[in-house]
Amino acid sequence: MSMINAYSPGADISPEDRALIARREAVLGPAYRLFYERPVHVVRGEGVWLYGPGGEAYLDVYNNVACVGHSHPRVVEAIARQAATLNTHTRYLTDLVVDYAERLAAILPPELGRLMFTCTGSEANDLALRIARARTGGTGVIVTANAYHGVTAAIAELSPSLGPANPLGDHVRVVPVVGFAAAVRAALADMQASGIRPAALLVDTIFSSDGVFDDVPDFGEAVAAVRAAGGIFIADEVQAGFSRTGVAWGFQRHGLSPDLVTMGKPMGNGHPVAGVAARPEVVEAFGREVRYFNTFGGNPVSCAAGLAVLDVIRDEGLEANAREVGAYLRERLAPFGGVRGAGLFVGLQLESADEATRVVQALRERRVLISATGPRGDALKIRPPLVFSRANADQFIEALSAVV
C-alpha cells in the first residue's frame, strides 16, 4: 500500500496528460493518488501489455488483477454475451451462480464447500469478519504487522499498512512474520488479559504488504494456537489465490486448511467479483441468524466472467506457467538482492526504500511497471499477469539491469 512512487506536480508531463490530471483533480475526491512521479496514461491493454495514447507499450510486471492478461478475449466474450442475456440478483433462481460456486468448490479443499459472493475483496474480508464473530462470539482479530485487508471501516481497522491515520481497533493485535507462532500466542494471551475473546487470525498467505514471504514454518502452529483459543483462521487469498503462487491457493503451500477463505482481485480479470468460501459448520450460525444479501454479488455476468477466468487458467496452463516462469524469474533476480515469493508473486529485497523508489521510477521511464512493498517500502513487488512468459521475464531483467 506504500505510495512511495507518487505523482510529482513538478514532473515533465505532456500538456494533454497535465490537462487530464487537472480535470481529474478538480472532480475526483482528494483521496485519489496516481502512481509514479510521471503518471502512466493508459488507453488500451492486451496480454502483458498496457498502451499509452501514442501507442507506447508498457510491460506490465505489476497487475495481478488482469491475471489471464489484459482484455483476454474469452473473458470479454463471456461478459458481453451474459450482459446481453441476463443480469440480475440471487433472490431469483439463476444458473450461473450455482455453476460458478460448484467450479470454485471443485478447486477448493472439500471441507470448504460453501460459497458466498461479494463484489470486492474488502467486502469479502468484511463478510468473513462478520461470520467469524457470529461463529465464535468473539471480537479479537490478529493480523500481521503491515497487513492490508481492505478499505471498509471494519477492515481498515485491521489493516496496519494503511498507516496511523487509520487507527487499529482496540480488539486488534499485530504480529511479525518472523517468530509468527510465538507472537500469535503472545497476542492471544494479551487478548485474554484484556478481556477480549478471539474471533480470528486473518492472514494474506503470501504476506504481500509485509514484503512477500513464502516460507513461514510456524504458520500451522500459529493457526493451531488460535483455534485452541476459540478463534478461527481466515486465509485472505485476494492476493495469493487463483494460481498466482503456482498452486491454486496460497494456504496450500503452507499445508493449512482454513475455516474461511476470502478471494477477490483476479477472480473476474478486472470485473468486480469476490467471495468467501466457508466450512459449512463455520458459516451455519451466521446464515441462520444474520442473513446476507449483496445486490450485485453473484450476478450472472460476474459469474460468467469468473467461469471464463477459470477456463483460461486451465486451458492455457497458467498455474504451471506461474511455477515455471516464476522459478526462472526468481533465479534471474537472485543477483539483484534477496528474492522471496512463489510462482509469479515475487519480492526482491533491496538496500533501502530510496533505492526501491529509484528503481521503480527508472523502470517506469523504460516502460516497465512494478511497485514496492514491505513495512519500509524497500522490497520490489513483482506480480505480472499469469501469462507472463520467459521472454517477458528476460525483457524485465534486461530493464532492471540497466537501472540498478
Added chain:
Amino acid sequence: MSMINAYSPGADISPEDRALIARREAVLGPAYRLFYERPVHVVRGEGVWLYGPGGEAYLDVYNNVACVGHSHPRVVEAIARQAATLNTHTRYLTDLVVDYAERLAAILPPELGRLMFTCTGSEANDLALRIARARTGGTGVIVTANAYHGVTAAIAELSPSLGPANPLGDHVRVVPVVGFAAAVRAALADMQASGIRPAALLVDTIFSSDGVFDDVPDFGEAVAAVRAAGGIFIADEVQAGFSRTGVAWGFQRHGLSPDLVTMGKPMGNGHPVAGVAARPEVVEAFGREVRYFNTFGGNPVSCAAGLAVLDVIRDEGLEANAREVGAYLRERLAPFGGVRGAGLFVGLQLESADEATRVVQALRERRVLISATGPRGDALKIRPPLVFSRANADQFIEALSAVV
C-alpha cells in the same frame, strides 16, 4: 429487507427447478434466500421483462437495478467495447473515470463536486461513514427506524431493518419518519447525554424500507439540527437516485443540499458500480490524511457502463417517463389502498402483512414481480425499470385487480 415471500420447500416446483435449488443449497452459504414460495427461475431479461427457461414472461415491477431495462443494448455494447479495450485501476491515468465523474458532477448540485467510486452501495455508505468521522471527529449516527443502508460490518450496525441478529451500535440512534425533526433533536440530546459526538444523519431520501415516504415536511429542520450539533447530512440515493422519483435525486424533492451523497444500484444497470459525491470541504480531511483506494472502483468498464446509463436516461426521456407513468400508476393504485411515493418508486399501504404476502405471491403466480416493505411488511413495494410504460402499468393494475 423483509423476506415475507420466501421459498417454501413444500411448494409445487418443477423437477428441474427443484434440482437446481438442491444444487444451490449444497454449494451456496446458508445466508442465501430465494424470493417467493415458488421461486422464479430466470434465464433472460429484456426491457421490463424477465423470462423463464420455457420462455414464460414475467412483468418486472420490482427491479430498480436494471433501471434502463434489462440488458439494454447500449449499456451492453458499452461494457463489451470497453472490456475489450482496457480495464484497470485509478492509479494509472485513465480517461473514463474523469469523464464519468464530470458527467455525474454535471447532474449534481454544484456544491457536491467531488466524486469517489466504489463497487456497491454498501461500500459507498461505508466510505461516507468514514468520511463523516474524519470530518466531524464524531461517531454518532442517526438513521430511521427501519432503515437499510448495506451489509458491511459498520453499515449493518446502522441498518435496523436487518433485524435483531444484526444489533445496532451503541453510537446509533433511530428515529421515526413521522415526527422526524423532533425525534432527531431528541436523538441528538440523548447522544450528548451519553457523551457521543454526532457524525451524521444518514437517510434514504425515499425512505424505502420504512415503507416509502415521499413527503416529510420537517426533513430540512432535522438536517439543520444535525448540522448545528456538528454532524453532517448524508443522503443515501442508492434507491432514490438516477431519476427514479422523477427528478435526478431524491434529496431535491425535499429541497435539501446534502454534505455527502451515496449512490449505487441503478448506476451501471446491474454492473457493480457505486460511489460517493462530496462537498470539497467535507472530504478534504479524509482525502489528505486517510486516503482510499478501491481496486475495482472507477475502472474504465464500470465508468463506460455508468456513462451509457446516463446517456439512455437522457436520450429516452426516462426521468419524464418516471414522472408521467409514475403519476398514472399512483392514480390507478389509489382504489387499492394508501398510495405513497414519487415517480416510479411507489408504496401501496395494505391492511396487513398477511394481505401483502398473499398479494405478492398471487401476483407471482400471474407472472408479475413485486415485493413488500415497511416495518410490518404491510406495504407493497412497486419499483419497475424506468422504461415502464402506461401499457405496462395497465397490465400490472389488471393483475392486481384479479388478486386483491
